[in-house]
Amino acid sequence: xxxxxxxxxxxxxxxxxxxxPVHGYYMSRDPFGAAGDFTTAPEISQVFGELxxxxxxxxxxxxxxxxxxxxxxLGPGRGTxxxxxxxxxxAAPEFLAAAQVHLIEMSPVLRAAQKAKxxxxxxxxxTVATLPAVPCLIIANEFFDALxxxxxxxxxxxxxxxxxxxxxxxxxxxxxxxxKNFETEGVFEMSSVSLAIGEDLGRQINSLGGAALVIDYxxxxxxAGDTLQAVxxxxxxxxxxxxxxxxxxxxxxxxxxxKSFNAKLLPMLTQGQFLKAMGLEMRSxxxxxxxxxxxxxxxxxxxxxxxxxxxxxxLFKVLCVVQKDGNATYPFGAT
Ligand code: SAH
Numbered sequence: 001x002x003x004x005x006x007x008x009x010x011x012x013x014x015x016x017x018x019x020x021p022v023h024g025y026y027m028s029r030d031p032f033g034a035a036g037d038f039t040t041a042p043e044i045s046q047v048f049g050e051l052x053x054x055x056x057x058x059x060x061x062x063x064x065x066x067x068x069x070x071x072x073x074l075g076p077g078r079g080t081x082x083x084x085x086x087x088x089x090x091a092a093p094e095f096l097a098a099a100q101v102h103l104i105e106m107s108p109v110l111r112a113a114q115k116a117k118x119x120x121x122x123x124x125x126x127t128v129a130t131l132p133a134v135p136c137l138i139i140a141n142e143f144f145d146a147l148x149x150x151x152x153x154x155x156x157x158x159x160x161x162x163x164x165x166x167x168x169x170x171x172x173x174x175x176x177x178x179x180k181n182f183e184t185e186g187v188f189e190m191s192s193v194s195l196a197i198g199e200d201l202g203r204q205i206n207s208l209g210g211a212a213l214v215i216d217y218x219x220x221x222x223x224a225g226d227t228l229q230a231v232x233x234x235x236x237x238x239x240x241x242x243x244x245x246x247x248x249x250x251x252x253x254x255x256x257x258x259k260s261f262n263a264k265l266l267p268m269l270t271q272g273q274f275l276k277a278m279g280l281e282m283r284s285x286x287x288x289x290x291x292x293x294x295x296x297x298x299x300x301x302x303x304x305x306x307x308x309x310x311x312x313x314x315l316f317k318v319l320c321v322v323q324k325d326g327n328a329t330y331p332f333g334a335t
Contacts (some may be wrong), residue, residue, distance in 0.1 A: 007165035049084025075143035186224030198260030208217035218252030272313025
């Protein structure tokens, strides 16, 4: 394609590498787990999805316990988080009786995995445009990092857009002209797809009520920096090396994403702060008490990995958005 039509932007490159109907990374495989390329919080410990279930039940009560509402998950992977969430919510039967589950997923392979885990009573969507007209509790774990970004580079007083072209028959990143102008030197990233989804979700929440919980690696405030990365078999690799065979992501710019909702943003937390406030340590102790020595150690180590500052605890951030005049949901804004 590049040979025939010329260089393509980083956003198009990323979208094709991940979502091309035949060769796209997510379209043809289940990438998770030890034998795969990477792992995620719900795959590390069941406690992650369970505590999000507890968060949902409380958020539903904060909304006034609507008799009909949707639990919406963006990019549910293997469906593990949703299965753990629904199991934990069995403690609140009125919540489950009022809930419909809606999943946004583009990958046929992962849709099949979600169906195997969650059964028939679930509705799938290609995009957020077709969500039902009911209050929604929206969950997105490691979804926004997979959405395409553009990269701009300001160098020597002039701004360019990074593009993927060919050099001696190999893919190479070069600089293309752009109308954009950045004021300081550096690399600037923009994900217009993420912002468009944020805008749609914000409109849904503002008009029908609800809350969104976005968990991902990224930064609280917009800042210059090149965060594009590729991971294969649990190791970083060159983003250009094996297109379609490595996971390509970028860190989430939570300031820009938060603003795109045009709704009420609650004070953000790190994943460590969020999970501790939701009772991760207590829940882990309780579950692990039933296990024997090595199993107990492994269970506690998995929980620790989610909250430790030098593991996932600080790098991962949690954004909670509610409708414009909505109440804060615990633990956001709790003093
Ligand atoms: N939330 C899961 C999976 C994260 S991986 C977990 O934490 O384990 C990213 C997920 O988003 C995958 O399910 C992938 O297929 C899906 N995805 C990526 N881009 C998407 C898009 N543009 N539309 C819908 N789903 C997408």
